[in-house]
Amino acid sequence: MGLHSGFTDRTNRIVLRPRITRAFWSRRRAWNGADVVLTIETKWVPDGTPLTVAIYEDDSAEGNEDDFIEDVPGAFTIENGRCVIEHKLDWTDEVLGAERATEGSEMEFYFLTTIEDLGLKQKSSLLYVDLGGLQVGR
Numbered sequence: 741m742g743l744h745s746g747f748t749d750r751t752n753r754i755v756l757r758p759r760i761t762r763a764f765w766s767r768r769r770a771w772n773g774a775d776v777v778l779t780i781e782t783k784w785v786p787d788g789t790p791l792t793v794a795i796y797e798d799d800s801a802e803g804n805e806d807d808f809i810e811d812v813p814g815a816f817t818i819e820n821g822r823c824v825i826e827h828k829l830d831w832t833d834e835v836l837g838a839e840r841a842t843e844g845s846e847m848e849f850y851f852l853t854t855i856e857d858l859g860l861k862q863k864s865s866l867l868y869v870d871l872g873g874l875q876v877g878r
Contacts, residue, residue: 756784760862769868778825798848
């Protein structure tokens with residue numbers, strides 16, 4: 741254990757920078773049509789701070805720009821350092837676009853949390869979504 745000396749009348753300035761510490765899905769894999777929970781955890785972000793959430797299809801493995809899927813509807817705020825959002829995955833072929841034809845029936849998605857007031861953005865972990873229904877061969 742080290743010794744630390746200092747003066748009692750000295751003022752030390754400490755800056756607590758707000759940040760998003762984690763953003764994650766309630767599961768790693770889901771079927772299209774399933775209910776999922778999106779969780780955002782923060783440090784030093786005041787209660788009541790608004791945030792927005794958008795979902796993207798991850799194209800980093802293909803070297804392309806990520807595809808926007810949807811803005812998660814609702815007015816969300818941070819409370820006690822967290823925001824928990826219940827959401828239903830309900831994506832049609834029109835929403836998913838031509839990507840589905842080239843990537844098959846399983847795609848990877850993440851959500852992007854933005855706290856505009858503080859200039860913060862954070863990507864979530866990936867969610868693997870099985871888009872096609874069960875098919876029985878002949």
